[in-house]
Amino acid sequence: MNFYRLLGVLPNSKPEEIKRAFYHKAKKFHPDVNPNSSTLFKYITQAYQTLIDSNKRKEYEAFLSKKGLLETFSEKFVEILGFTDKPKRGTDINLQIKLSLKEAIEGVEKEVLYQRRVICKRCDGCGFDEESVVVECDGCKDGRMETKFGRFVCPVCLGRGFLIKNPCRDCKGSGHTKVTQSLYLQINQGVEDGSTKVFKHLGNAGLNGGEYGDLKVRFSVDFGVFEKVGDDILLRLKLPNSPDHYRYLNIRVPTGEKVSIEMPQEKPPMKIRLKGYGYNKQDGTRGDLILLVL
Numbered sequence: 001m002n003f004y005r006l007l008g009v010l011p012n013s014k015p016e017e018i019k020r021a022f023y024h025k026a027k028k029f030h031p032d033v034n035p036n037s038s039t040l041f042k043y044i045t046q047a048y049q050t051l052i053d054s055n056k057r058k059e060y061e062a063f064l065s066k067k068g069l070l071e072t073f074s075e076k077f078v079e080i081l082g083f084t085d086k087p088k089r090g091t092d093i094n095l096q097i098k099l100s101l102k103e104a105i106e107g108v109e110k111e112v113l114y115q116r117r118v119i120c121k122r123c124d125g126c127g128f129d130e131e132s133v134v135v136e137c138d139g140c141k142d143g144r145m146e147t148k149f150g151r152f153v154c155p156v157c158l159g160r161g162f163l164i165k166n167p168c169r170d171c172k173g174s175g176h177t178k179v180t181q182s183l184y185l186q187i188n189q190g191v192e193d194g195s196t197k198v199f200k201h202l203g204n205a206g207l208n209g210g211e212y213g214d215l216k217v218r219f220s221v222d223f224g225v226f227e228k229v230g231d232d233i234l235l236r237l238k239l240p241n242s243p244d245h246y247r248y249l250n251i252r253v254p255t256g257e258k259v260s261i262e263m264p265q266e267k268p269p270m271k272i273r274l275k276g277y278g279y280n281k282q283d284g285t286r287g288d289l290i291l292l293v294l
């Protein structure tokens with residue numbers, strides 16, 4: 001059985017963390033408190049006594065990892081079927097955030113809501129709670145099956161060595177629950193279209209004490225009628241009449257304000273440059289807005 005998962009600690013936990021996890025569990029599962037859970041308490045105590053003693057812990061880790069070559073191949077196969085008690089990192093979550101051009105240029109704070117799987121709070125990921133009743137697994141010894149091909153994680157109890165008759169109510173024994181996570185994103189001025197920001201450990205929970213995956217946020221900027229050319233922004237304008245029909249040209253700049261400019265009396269195509277109305281530059285200033293009058 002996976003003692004780490006049983007106590008709800010990570011495989012690299014320090015003795016203090018193991019002690020704390022054991023006391024936390026003992027408060028719920030001690031037979032004086034909960035007469036139904038004496039078998040579970042026996043397992044939890046066994047896990048604690050093994051992990052707190054450095055020699056026993058080493059022996060236990062050797063037991064978990066000991067295998068021959070054939071066994072390694074076969075175990076990979078069994079793992080693909082989902083029968084494993086090894087720590088496995090959680091999956092990453094990819095999110096796409098759409099920004100208006102104004103938001104991208106000026107920077108913005110946004111609240112993002114997304115679904116993720118987290119370690120169950122009720123059972124700390126071990127899959128059983130105070131009301132659970134367990135029975136020993138007949139098919140294996142300490143969660144391992146001996147076969148002529150080697151020793152494998154028992155597919156019936158998934159390496160626990162016991163079966164839970166009524167698993168944790170909140171996670172149904174999986175050790176994970178789905179939650180809606182809220183995240184405040186401070187998006188900097190001049191964020192690049194298509195760029196990605198990684199938030200460590202904000203993805204899905206791992207299996208058997210494996211670490212959390214990451215959250216990857218990809219920004220996409222809606223340029224609308226504008227085009228980004230380096231630090232400048234280009235706007236193509238097709239005038240219905242020749243330029244001498246207009247004295248002023250009223251346009252909406254990328255950040256949304258209206259700007260009125262004097263119409264140069266030239267023949268199209270012509271370029272009009274509006275300084276500082278373009279995209280953000282590295283030095284904190286802004287490029288130009290280029291009107292291409294056709």
Ligand SMILES: [Zn+2]
Pocket residue numbers: 137138139140141143144154155156157158159160161162
């Ligand atoms: Zn079993």
Ligand SMILES: [Zn+2]
Pocket residue numbers: 120121122123124125126127128168169170171172173174175176
């Ligand atoms: Zn649970």
